[in-house]
Amino acid sequence: MVASYGAKLLLLIALLRCGAKLGADALSMDYYMMSCPFMDQMVRSTVYQALRRDPTLAAALLRLHFHDCFVQGCDASVLIDSTEDNTAEKDSPANLSLRGYEVIDRAKQLIEDQCPGVVSCADIVAMAARDAVFWAGGPFYEIPKGRKDGRRSKIEDTVNLPAPTLNVTVLVKMFGQHGFDAQELVALSGAHTLGAASCASFKNRLSNFDSDNGVDPTLDTDMARTLWRACTAGDGSRVPFDRSSYTFDSGYFNALRRGLGLLSSDQALFADPRTRPVVNAYAMNDAMFFLDFQQAILKMGLLDVKEAGRGEVRRDCRRVN
Ligand code: HEM
Structure with missing residues (x-):
């Protein structure tokens, strides 16, 4: 059992090291290597500083990623604010206790200052969850990047989130x-x-x-x-x-x-x-x-990802462009 798990881990690391494309074709480990080489470090340090101030944010960032991916795929639709004519996902009862939006905003701002219009909010949410797990003492896993941000965020789509009373x-x-x-x-x-x-x-x-x-x-x-x-x-x-x-x-x-x-x-x-x-x-x-x-979380991070053409790179994670 131990040997087979060790072997699986080595295989996973090997795949990730050589920039494997996992499932969603346009994603890759080095997606931003030329266009925004330091974005990973910017997310990592933003999450680290946030957790030093408030360690409960690790949980919040992980949950944000889950609630993003299970509704319309991992496209940062959970970050969009409601407007006069649209009630967004974040205002559904299942999402009212979500937190950590300001950490994503901070990372996005840092990244936009360096490489405007390049890094999607969906990738930042996935990376922030990865870093939160790691800083909280969990495993480190690399994630493929290149998700695009969705343009739809509707309260009714959140019916797909599991309720705490389910069997x-x-x-x-x-x-x-x-x-x-x-x-x-x-x-x-x-x-x-x-x-x-x-x-x-x-x-x-x-x-x-x-x-x-x-x-x-x-x-x-x-x-x-x-x-x-x-x-x-x-x-x-x-x-x-x-x-x-x-x-x-x-x-x-x-x-x-x-x-x-x-x-x-x-x-x-x-x-x-x-x-x-x-x-x-x-x-x-x-x-x-x-x-x-x-x-499993790597797999979750690939749920219905939007590639170029089906999504955009939002300038402000709370609003569609
Ligand atoms: C299996 C079905 C699941 C159900 C029914 C469920 C339900 C819930 C509920 C009701 C809460 C507490 C909300 C509150 O009262 O504020 C919660 C918190 C949380 N959930 Fe889940 N969840 C599930 C799966 C997941 C998954 C798959 C993840 C992430 C991969 C996740 C991550 C979290 C985290 C980290 C918290 C704590 C958030 C915080 O302290 O701010 N959950 N979940």
Whole structure:
């Protein structure tokens, strides 16, 4: 098992080193080599400075990438502001707690000053997520670049984002529509090793809570009390997914094994026989989780990418040109 994972990793690195084009034909590792050679460093240092000020932004940047790619593909449509005649994706209930837009704006501004009109916002979002994972202690993966920015951002398109109350059957189907299998679903859900959720996202789990005795037959007692206390403080009150919510590690999977998953959709991954073996494997083997995560997130970053002709390079990430 270890040898086969080592071999897979070496193959992946070799492919990436020689500028392999992964899936989307026009993308490449060295896409901006001539037109904007220092853009990678500009994104990396912008993310680094942002995380030094506020480590919770690592989670925010990773989630931004996910919510971008699952709706209309990785085209930065999630960054577009609503206008008088259009309610954009970012104003949908599923996206209201997204954060990190200002980090993307800062990186874009730096890059525009050096190489105007060259680097897409979609590439910046993908790179910022990559750097956030790395600075939080996760794997480093190189990504192919050359995505173009979309011109459409509509609230109704966000119905494709998964809700925290979904069971594994629906999650498998939903992720399957984007080309991911059950193992990749679990690997990507491992992103919940970073960050937190608000009471609004997990209060459904407290429906059996007996507030007189502080117990819930369906939940670990301490967990039930923590969630209850958080929700007494209001729907916006936040609880971390695991005990090391600033660090990218396998703590999330260990939490699931102890019944401490925060969202119903998290704990469902351990309850269901199709996904439980993968949760167990990742909990016991960081290296396996890291490798599967980086392969799955690379794949996610290629979802329905727009190449020249179907998109543009936005000058301001919040507005179409
Ligand atoms: C499997 C289906 C998934 C569901 C149902 C789901 C749902 C959620 C919900 C409800 C929240 C909390 C929102 C809030 O209350 O503020 C959240 C947070 C988060 N999600 Fe997911 N998510 C899923 C998959 C993913 C994937 C695939 C990624 C990234 C690759 C991801 C990254 C994150 C991160 C990093 C946070 C924490 C954000 C922060 O602390 O600001 N999620 N997710």
